[in-house]
Amino acid sequence: MTIGVYIHGESALHRVAPGGKLVALLILGTLIILVGNPFALAALLVAVLGLYRLAGLSLRTAWQQLRPALFLFAILFAVQWAYHGPLEGAVVIARFVILILFAALVSLTTRVSDMLDTVMSAVRPLAHVGISPTKVGLAFALAIRFIPVIAEQFAEIREAQRARGLERSYRAIAIPLIVRTLKMATEIGDAIEARSFDPDDARKFAIRRAKRSRPAALQSDTRKETL
Template sequence: MMSVYLSGDSWAHRLPAGIKLVAVAIGSLLLFKTEMLWIFLVCLALVLAAYGSLGRGAIQRLRLLKGLSIFLAAILALHWLSGTVMDGVIAILRLCVMVLAASFVSMTTRMDDMLTAVMPMFRPLEWAGFSARKPALGVTLVLRFAPHLMEIFAVLREAYQARTGKRSSWRLIAPFALQALKMSDNVAEALAARGGSQGLTQK
């Protein structure tokens, strides 16, 4: 399984995990409040510039958008049929910016740092006698591996296109599900080997 975290000592790696997560959350909320095309174009340019600042390894992660291409095309087609193409373009740009921003946080933040940043949200559970670490771990894993799953789908699409000449097919659902299950097993085994959530390390 390819590593989600991209090792380095860039400006993005040095930023505290909490700041990055809050920035993405606030940015996502603000993007849902606007319909101005130029704002989305500026945000997309900034996110792409952030990727570029990390070098080739980060730029290669942009292929995760290929995994979204079918979904994006469906959104645009629906808006075209309803006569609201511009709304479809804005929806696509919004989704691309949010996905790329979330992936950027995942690849520049160690998992234990992300878990530490998420933990305070679940501290109230401890007052009722429940574990705050387990739900925090669940949220962290979702934030961590959702972009990775899109990368897996993009790789499967490329392989399918190379074999058949077709861009995509429903037949990709089965191998994608198998890859997702395999990844979940690998993560579970890694956690178990490290003593469960208490033994979580940077990857």
């Protein structure tokens, strides 16, 4: 899965505003829960794969987004089959496949910096109620950054448990993964706190530094225009 990795391109999807893509992802994630018809889900899957081709991305790229989650798909399908039957299991997996593919497509065709700017702009009106846009942007950036890290941790744990003959035990994989993720989150939080890092202060410092680094001629012209 290549969440957070941007592939340069000149397609129509690359030129769509990041806000439009994120809104489309939000709408799709909400509406797909209401879709239970296998044929409708199949049509959505074909449409998403068509968007990959429209963006100039190969179907192999689409497959690479799904391959790390195949083990989880197998577990989910088995659970759904046991409780609700194979058809419901296929519907649940189809929903996850469509969402993962579309989310990855948004990431592959949008720079992370553009997504962060969009998220921070959307949250900025909430600054009046005490919600910091820069802190929300930091959380969003960390989430994107550590999705591939968690995927790597999952692969390492699965290989280790396979050597012990426990590759079919979801508990033997899920519990160590949760423990590692929580430990990593705690270490990152401690590191940020130890440095007294405040994204709001960092942003203000960056703005002041950018103003000071402007060419002297530009500052002079600005003063003349003000006078």
